[in-house]
Amino acid sequence: MSESKQVQRIGVLTSGGDAPGMNAALRAVVLAADHYGMEVIAFRHGYQGLLDNDHAPMRPADVMHILQYSGTVIKSARCQRFKEVEAAQEAAANLDALSIDALVVIGGDGSFRGAEHLSAHWDGQIIGVPGTIDNDLFGTDATIGYATAVHIAMDALDKIRDTADAMDRVFIVEVMGRYAGFIGLSSAMAAGAERMILPELQKEKPLTISTIVKHIERTNAIRGEGSYVMVLSEHQWPGGAVALAEQLEAEYHLPCRPCLLGHIQRGGPPSPADRILASELGVHAIELIRDGVTKVMAGMQAGTPIAVPLRDTWEKKNPLDSNLLRIQHEIFNPVKKTPRTH
Amino acid sequence: MSESKQVQRIGVLTSGGDAPGMNAALRAVVLAADHYGMEVIAFRHGYQGLLDNDHAPMRPADVMHILQYSGTVIKSARCQRFKEVEAAQEAAANLDALSIDALVVIGGDGSFRGAEHLSAHWDGQIIGVPGTIDNDLFGTDATIGYATAVHIAMDALDKIRDTADAMDRVFIVEVMGRYAGFIGLSSAMAAGAERMILPELQKEKPLTISTIVKHIERTNAIRGEGSYVMVLSEHQWPGGAVALAEQLEAEYHLPCRPCLLGHIQRGGPPSPADRILASELGVHAIELIRDGVTKVMAGMQAGTPIAVPLRDTWEKKNPLDSNLLRIQHEIFNPVKKTPRTH
Amino acid sequence: MSESKQVQRIGVLTSGGDAPGMNAALRAVVLAADHYGMEVIAFRHGYQGLLDNDHAPMRPADVMHILQYSGTVIKSARCQRFKEVEAAQEAAANLDALSIDALVVIGGDGSFRGAEHLSAHWDGQIIGVPGTIDNDLFGTDATIGYATAVHIAMDALDKIRDTADAMDRVFIVEVMGRYAGFIGLSSAMAAGAERMILPELQKEKPLTISTIVKHIERTNAIRGEGSYVMVLSEHQWPGGAVALAEQLEAEYHLPCRPCLLGHIQRGGPPSPADRILASELGVHAIELIRDGVTKVMAGMQAGTPIAVPLRDTWEKKNPLDSNLLRIQHEIFNPVKKTPRTH
Amino acid sequence: MSESKQVQRIGVLTSGGDAPGMNAALRAVVLAADHYGMEVIAFRHGYQGLLDNDHAPMRPADVMHILQYSGTVIKSARCQRFKEVEAAQEAAANLDALSIDALVVIGGDGSFRGAEHLSAHWDGQIIGVPGTIDNDLFGTDATIGYATAVHIAMDALDKIRDTADAMDRVFIVEVMGRYAGFIGLSSAMAAGAERMILPELQKEKPLTISTIVKHIERTNAIRGEGSYVMVLSEHQWPGGAVALAEQLEAEYHLPCRPCLLGHIQRGGPPSPADRILASELGVHAIELIRDGVTKVMAGMQAGTPIAVPLRDTWEKKNPLDSNLLRIQHEIFNPVKKTPRTH
Known part of the structure; x- marks a missing residue:
């Protein structure tokens, strides 16, 4: 993919149920944006902040030492109203008024559906970062928080x-x-x-x-x-x-x-795996933006950052690990076994 | 108090809901008994073990490195049947058959009532060690597990x-x-x-x-x-x-x-306070036995090991700390306050 | 002690090596001050902040949910220069210029010596709150952080x-x-x-x-x-x-x-004991100020808040618990014992 | 690979520096062996136990609830003497005398070299399970303990x-x-x-x-x-x-x-990732034995259990993740950056 235009200003928000590591992802987004000469505007309370114009610039100094905490310093929320066409249009207008070129959405499948919905009404790039404890998104080996x-x-x-x-x-x-x-x-x-x-x-x-x-x-x-x-x-x-x-x-x-x-x-301090994954995906999201990509989730497969079409993340199914299931059910806790005699 | 007789053999059991630190108390009982030349017999599953004659000798090697774990290596149980006179008599007979001179009961108020009940039918010394997360025993600043x-x-x-x-x-x-x-x-x-x-x-x-x-x-x-x-x-x-x-x-x-x-x-690793309290009270229980005392709980007040009549531990009330209540209710989370304007 | 005058404005600082629970103490000071209608000015970096006039008002909203973190949100420091007479005079002048009536110093023995030194040059009330992991202050059963x-x-x-x-x-x-x-x-x-x-x-x-x-x-x-x-x-x-x-x-x-x-x-989340002690002592410090007391440490003995002359806290010796020493050395890890044969 | 013969008896040992999760691997080996009708003999203190004939049968009841603890219940050791030809021959003789058909070695590269050395003098199957906190073995995405x-x-x-x-x-x-x-x-x-x-x-x-x-x-x-x-x-x-x-x-x-x-x-409770990896690899080791494979390490790549020639595990190099290095050095902590002015 080639660099389509010079991105200047990035929006970011955390949406839906919070997940440990969201702050680490946020930090990575801000540091990577700074590295590539972009500005970051953070919206508070997820999509609600897009509608309420509740935002503030976010600079490296604002994300120093937040990666060790769960929750999200820019707050999250579930926003029912955002499903309406008018809401997406309002959000688009607000993003344009702020001259925002690209939006990073950190959240789960509901948040990604919201991103897809917004993309029908807004021309900017949209990148999803998988932040949910449920690990139920297709296309990434793990989600942040899991x-x-x-x-x-x-x-x-x-x-x-x-x-x-x-x-x-x-x-x-x-x-x-x-x-x-x-x-x-x-x-x-x-x-x-x-x-x-x-x-x-x-x-x-x-x-x-x-x-x-x-x-x-x-x-x-x-x-x-x-x-x-x-x-x-x-x-x-x-x-x-x-x-x-x-x-x-x-x-x-x-x-x-x-x-x-x-x-x-x-809650509690995020595990190393979540902090590292969040750091890599936050950086990857910014680099996908630089590459001119849109409507994808920044994911990780077999140790390599990849991009997955947003829609696939909820339309395709992420199955449980069949080997773990087999081990747990047939070997460690067999149901049908006859009692041993020792 | 003077040493009434030469105690040779101590029984010990953990009873009622388990509490973090019970293992530390057990270890202290065994190490202190060993120090004073006594043998220890542990009964499994609380009073049930007294009735079932489910016991084993317990030596220093058996309690090495158990103090960092919750639960109780000799198991605990609630034993409804022990409230009956016949049960106490059976237990007394079993204790006598094993030539046990004194019994250490690690548990809460139910277990102490059991100890009191047993004492009506058995001549040996009985010492309670307060092991319950509820902290609801009179006569000790804290209980083990709290x-x-x-x-x-x-x-x-x-x-x-x-x-x-x-x-x-x-x-x-x-x-x-x-x-x-x-x-x-x-x-x-x-x-x-x-x-x-x-x-x-x-x-x-x-x-x-x-x-x-x-x-x-x-x-x-x-x-x-x-x-x-x-x-x-x-x-x-x-x-x-x-x-x-x-x-x-x-x-x-x-x-x-x-x-x-x-x-x-x-569960989980017991806090230092519980391990230290359990260690002190386990030793204290053995030293109370050496001193010829019976039907008391080994407790701690203002940093000093003391002995409290067993019956007091549940008949008298351990009130909540009124200063903490006041601070929490009136200062930190006042109910009646008028909203501030800053 | 009777209320000597209407205190309006309290200064607070954390000094010396930081201790887990300092934030909880700070929160308690601010909430209690607010409760009693006093304002709080926080100095940053300990006594250095007094000299540099590095301060800010601290209101309840500023201390929401800081009690679960170690460190100190108003920073700490060791300030060699504060030992000089000129420094204490400067600090006194700065405090007076801000119309501060009383100062709460959260720290260890070095910080308390600094407070005593300041008190020779300043008329306001000074209350120490014992914040040090070392537990080496006389007059309180425990220090915050220990x-x-x-x-x-x-x-x-x-x-x-x-x-x-x-x-x-x-x-x-x-x-x-x-x-x-x-x-x-x-x-x-x-x-x-x-x-x-x-x-x-x-x-x-x-x-x-x-x-x-x-x-x-x-x-x-x-x-x-x-x-x-x-x-x-x-x-x-x-x-x-x-x-x-x-x-x-x-x-x-x-x-x-x-x-x-x-x-x-x-580091890490302060233990419950430290948070509770810090909460009680922070409130106690404010209530001692209300009572017109000065040059004392707010301490806790046998569950009761007390006041100890500042000078005693370092001049008198807080000995190790002799019962713990005895148990650890003579019973749990005897040096002189002859090997057992089982 | 087809099943070459009917394996009856498996030996297992943990060797070298202990790693959190070794107990989980041990449990998995024992449960999987039991599942496939094999017996397990555990050697204590690593290769030293092979030389000293220090062993005991290990059954499912012996591994109940050990997976949550670090260390290794069968002890580990570094055994210099095992590098000698005579030692390997002695070990082979001891294994044969016990009618052991296959040996599972849980450890790091030193332990795997020992396994390779033994294989020159013993006909049984040998499977390595990567247990080391260092993560420095080629052929597996992670080692147990890392x-x-x-x-x-x-x-x-x-x-x-x-x-x-x-x-x-x-x-x-x-x-x-x-x-x-x-x-x-x-x-x-x-x-x-x-x-x-x-x-x-x-x-x-x-x-x-x-x-x-x-x-x-x-x-x-x-x-x-x-x-x-x-x-x-x-x-x-x-x-x-x-x-x-x-x-x-x-x-x-x-x-x-x-x-x-x-x-x-x-030390401390092993992380979920280590317990799950250890469980999968312990089972995998037994299934590799059933498949008649020898001189391989049971590893995990991209979520799939694989087998890697033992010699590769130390001869080939496992490099640091270049993306992480890049992010950490160029984006998060750039060395050459000019100071920002905001």
Whole structure:
């Protein structure tokens, strides 16, 4: 790709659910823009800031030492109104009034749909940077925030294991990921959980209380009494972990306790993987702009920065790692195994 | 107190909900016993192990490097049957059959009631060591596990703050402590939470949804829009954090997200305060046994190991720190303040 | 004490080595001042800011959500020049020019000496708040930052134990505290270290390489081969941990590895104990000012806020806890014990 | 590859410097072997255990809940004697006497050389699993332990930043990696360090004190006074971080403090990436054995398990990521840039 024109001024915003590493991406965008002689204007509260003209210039001094914090210093928001044509037109007019040549949108699939929507009404370049803990975007090996969320979920599962082991009990930890089981699968694997309830698996063959109880009993039969920890993706059981724990306790007399991690998974210091990924993709976004590209997501595949058409990121499916699933289900926690005798 | 007889053999058990630091207490009991030439027999699964004769000798080599882990290597349990007279008699017979002279019970108030119950049927010395995250025992400045639970709750609140700030949202974090608000108060203070719902406060004057909404609105009026984090002690709201979040969202259109920490508060590496307290109290328990004392809890007051009659530990009340309450309520998060104008 | 006059305007500064919790203290000072209708002026870079007139008003909005971070948002510094009479006079003039009635100094003994020095030349009230990781101030059960430093040192020792155990090796971890062994003693106790080299102990009877080697050999004889972890306070061995490790390796063929924690002990999220202590003492400082008190440190003894004459804080000695020392040396890691035979 | 024979009994050992995740790999080996009907014999203390016949059977029950801990439950060691022909012959004889068909060696390049050496004298299959924090093996995108080491180094750098920022100071953090700068580069990038001293860079063009001072001065000129954090790989400066700090302080009057992380980088709970990688590679090793393969390392490339000839792993070079280097050096911390004027 050749450099189509001299870009002068870049807009940037963070949109949708915040993700650890968004600040690192923001810093990279600002430092890379500065490196290439571009100015950066940051819009606050995502697309809402485009509509409200809520913006400020962002210079290297403004992003010093923000990469170690989660959240986003320019705030995020979900903006329903932005789906309307008038909103996109307003945003386009505001961007033009500020002489902005290109916009970097850091967010997930909803934010990218918003970017696509805007692109129908605005001539500037638009680059997406994948910032979401859910890892559910096609075209990049990982999204910014995912590694941290897995780490936090694993850490919670480790803590639960300590107490579960002390009492030989059953625990359910509800994690994020209503549409995709990435956090569930990876944290379960990392923490050695005995059972996962993930959207992809529930779609195939939903678990019932009695299937769960049978697996607990069989697990105890195989290895002896002990702790049993379940990872439940949100929205995969009516009433969530709290209801499932009550059902197991009421109907099957299994003392069972729930935890609901919720937004804890979005906080704390971002993991190195997220900070590094965010740094590379933030720089890559600016370099894609220099290259004259538009309507793509800056992604990473096998260690190499790549560009993926924005629309592909949500239209194509990012499947769970089949090898991890196989290992977790068939080798580490086999359901059908006959009890051993040693 | 003078040394009444030559104690030879000590029993030890951990009972009730496990608490971070129980292993450190166990280690201290074993090392101190060894130091004074006593043998230690550990019973597994709390009082259940007394009834089942499930025990093993415990020597210094068995407790090397266990102090950094939560849980309890000799397992814990709640034992309903132990409340019966026959159970206490059985336990006494088992202890006598093993020639055990004294028993160290590491646990909370339920475990201490069990110890008192046993003492009516057994002649050996009994010393309690306060191991519970709830900090609800009279006679000791802190219980083993409390500092760690506060740390974990604070850490979760910190993580929530990151994301709450990014979206200017309301969050509720449900923490342990259904009868006592220690974890709630300390973690709220440590994390700068805007609101606490604690058993002691609910007993005085229960909050309603509308009181809560008013405080949120007033807080935003005083300081400007921003994040608002609530700490909710368990069992202080029907349906817990999940229900409260739904109510706030449904009735008052406040986007609100719940977290339910649950047993996460009992895991992970124990805090230094818990390990040090556990070490001191474990040693103190053995030295109280040497001194011929019985039916007391080994506690710590103003940095000095003391002995408190077991019965006092649950019959007398350990109140919340009134200075902390005052600071949190009147100075840091005043309810009645008029909005400032800067 | 009665209220001597209506205080209107408070100065505040953080001075000397920064300590985790300084921000929490600062926040408490600002919120309490606001509560009592006082204004706060913050000086940057400690006493240097007094001389340079480097200051800004500090309002509640400026301290929102700073309590979870270490460091100090108003910067700290060591200011040699402040020891001169002229400097104190300049500072006094600057304070008067700003109509400041009282000054809160958050720092350690050096900072408190500076405060005393200033008080000879300035009529305003001066309150010290103990902010130092060293815990070496008389009159308060703990200083702000100490709990966090111990936690970080313990965490490092825990990590070292993992690898030391894998290889059955000897490790030396150098911690802060050149004049006082508080961090060394507490972290050693919390992490189950086999040996401590602390200033208080070195003063009594300095260890030699051969004493150390003998203790390692005896420890291995008693418990079997295994890991051996030493905690070394800074400046207690010529060349520090690096030199001691080399000597042990060269002269006694013990493979030995050093770690030097350095300023890591001052960073990361402050522990709950430090945040709560800082919150209480920051409020207490303001309330002492209201009470008309001056030249005291706001301290905490047995859970109660107290005031200690500034001069006492460095002239009187805060000794190590003798019970902890006894337990660590005589019970947990006895030097003179004869090897056991089990 | 077809299954060459019916493997019955697998040996496993961990060798060389321990790495976080070795336990997870061990667990995976044992669970996968059990799944395929093989027995596992674990040798303690690496190759030394092969020579000493120090071994024990390892069953699923023996590896329950070890994956969350660093170190290695079967201990590791460096064994100089194993380089001799006689040692390899002895080991071969011992393996044959135990009817072991295949050996899994978890370790780094030294351990793999040992495996190659053994293969000249033993007919069984040998599979390497890359367990080293250094990430310096060719043929796998990452080695087990590397992600955790980077996380710990980054966490230390974050802590240093807090205090460095409070005092506007220069700090040097010495990290592991004497032959490869992976930990140095990744942790520097993740923590936003201003300067790296890595073996790969030193080989090209060694830094001098005056180059370093110039970069510090230029950095301060560009962005204003502030903290400056350097990451130094071990063995890249005579006397290490301690000496470099002294030189900067003595010769250039820059107050500068060193930290030496040392083996802290090998401890603590392994990162999710290491646990997942270890789980996949442990299973993969067993499946390679089933496939009749020998003298390869089980590695991971672009998310797919692969097999790499053992000899390639140390003979071919794993270079630093050139994009990361470029970003860190040219965009984030440009050396030659002219000071900005905003």
